[in-house]
Amino acid sequence: MKKYNLMQLSEAELLSQKELVRLYAKHINPGIGIFLRVLGFDEYKIVKAEGMYIYTECGKKILDFSGGMSVLNHGHNHPRILEARRRFNQNKRLEICKAFISGYQSVLAKNLAEIFPGDLQYSFFCNSGAEANEGALKIALLFHRPHRDKIIYTDIGYHGKTFAAMSVSGLISRPYKELFKSMDGCLEVPYGDIGALRRLIRDRESSGQNDIACMILEPIKGDLVITPPKGYLQELSTLCEKNGIILIADEIFTGFGKTGKMFGFEHEGIVPDIVTFSKSLGGGKASIAGYIVKPRIFEKTYGSLKNCTIHTTTFGGMGEECASAIEALNIINDEDLVENARLQGEYLLAKMKTLKAKYPRYIREVRGIGLLCIFELYNTSEVFGKGFFKNIPHIDDFLLGLIPAAIVSELFKKHNILLYTGGREDNLFISPALIITPEEIDIFIEALDKVLNGNMLRLIMELANNLIF
Ligand SMILES: Cc1ncc(COP(=O)(O)O)c(C=O)c1O
Known part of the structure; x- marks a missing residue:
């Protein structure tokens, strides 16, 4: 009889996503667990990551535009x-x-x-x-x-x-x-x-x-x-x-x-x-x-x-x-990744500027240098008017970040693209790995175009519903 009932590595690898999420909330950080749930990030078990892509157990292939907050200049598992x-x-x-x-x-x-x-x-x-x-x-x-x-x-x-x-x-x-x-x-x-x-x-x-x-x-x-x-x-x-x-x-x-x-x-x-x-x-x-x-x-x-x-x-x-x-x-x-960052960054920023011109209701400003780019968005009150969401519980704490969060969540769920918000909640932070290609930039811009062209209010309400816990 062993003194401690420890889980083996092989068992850990076989656990269901539901069980992994439960252990995270119980033993690491329940608050972060809620954020991940609201954005839809906790639904899928990740089984592999390679280059610009992350793969789920159920066969989803996710284009990673987050760049791991600057950790992944080389992409996943180079x-x-x-x-x-x-x-x-x-x-x-x-x-x-x-x-x-x-x-x-x-x-x-x-x-x-x-x-x-x-x-x-x-x-x-x-x-x-x-x-x-x-x-x-x-x-x-x-x-x-x-x-x-x-x-x-x-x-x-x-x-x-x-x-x-x-x-x-x-x-x-x-x-x-x-x-x-x-x-x-x-x-x-x-x-x-x-x-x-x-x-x-x-x-x-x-x-x-x-x-x-x-x-x-x-x-x-x-x-x-x-x-x-x-x-x-x-x-x-x-x-x-x-x-x-x-x-x-x-x-x-x-x-x-x-x-x-x-x-x-x-x-x-x-x-x-x-x-x-x-x-x-x-x-x-x-x-x-x-x-x-x-x-x-x-x-x-x-x-x-x-x-x-x-x-x-x-x-x-x-x-x-x-x-x-x-x-x-x-x-x-x-691989001259520095030069690729400069070139692809210029291409990405030009495309972002076309989205800004197309969606002035949502996008306040775009900025970029190399592959560090950002959309600064108008906040929820500026887009929908003050007090618009006042009857939804917990919403006050999240008003600033609601539109970016709704976009991040939709890009993930519907378009298989991973993004984060940046140093501020009202930002969409675009900072992919330096190995990115123009084709992948096009995929991202097309998907974001569709999300911005869709029903933002519906996306926000879906998100707000998930906040009620
Ligand atoms: C500019 C800068 N300095 C320092 C840090 C802290 O690094 P760490 O989280 O590894 O402690 C970060 C983390 O994001 C950062 O962006």
Whole structure:
């Protein structure tokens, strides 16, 4: 008799979708379970994912336009990533052992130094984007210790949900931040406003507080698809350099080709002091993140024997994760996925603009850079008038997101296309893998055209009915 009644992997694979959904709601997160049900995402058991497609047990083939929120630049289960992992495992390579240098880790760091511009040279690896940003903030603060301890961040930036990362995320995009007391010493500026940044730095200096250690921002705001005014990044970079402020660029969402350049900051040709990365670095299979930093910062902080273990993590740079990342970078290079993102992004945006012209009632604005695109929609009250849905229970909490949610749900149920909303509920976020073809873009645009041309009120009412629980 075994002590615990554990389910076997083989049993897990045979469970029905209904049972899997029940276990999720009971043991992971019932609220998220409800959202998935409302959108119709919980109905199908997913059995396979390959390239641009996800396959259900009942034979549905779903075109994935979500791009896994930037994790899937290579598409699902890219054959070269699978092969790299198979070879690693077949040869029983060493996964982790602190006594030996990992060849995979060393080569990955060398390749990253090759890809990043300027003298960005030393890499640190970890598992999540938030953790990468924590590490970047720590090294910047240590560099300036004990004289400077303040961090500038922007109002719309998102840097993760751990404590420091949340403290430097903007309140506008993450209202839940108010539920927690932020870390001391974090100063917010409006994104894209160079005057505000200049004033903040000048005011602190003139009051004798030359205490700003670093600034963190997303050079291009990924999940809202917001690019700064032309020249902003260059001026910001010059301002930081002149004032000894370490510039941290968060490329977790936008990195590795998504914007039609390898990194978002390259659209203005700047070289930040530290860059954080994650998501697509793992080729859609490995959870790997990290930062890369210039030697003048690394050598002063962790460069000595005494300080070399100040910032480490148990799972930082596992063998298979690093092997996957080496292959992921080579695929981007060999298949020129960055150029494909630029070309297909232009094609996609042009098609989106035709939909905007055709459906001015629903679409407020379209924006895009590379394969990061967004439809900003009018909210439900603007389309149907205030108070239109007032008799439906729970509806007030969801008014902003009702039209996008109705569209997402219909695209999935009727047209087998997967999308998410982006950083705001009133957005439709279009960010497919970088392997996308023009034919797949046409399929998506045609389907969206049909949904927008249909009976939106009926779709909203169906959704609202599902909210009554
Ligand atoms: C720009 C940016 N930074 C940081 C993060 C946090 O990454 P993680 O969820 O892996 O902690 C995200 C996640 O979406 C992100 O988009």
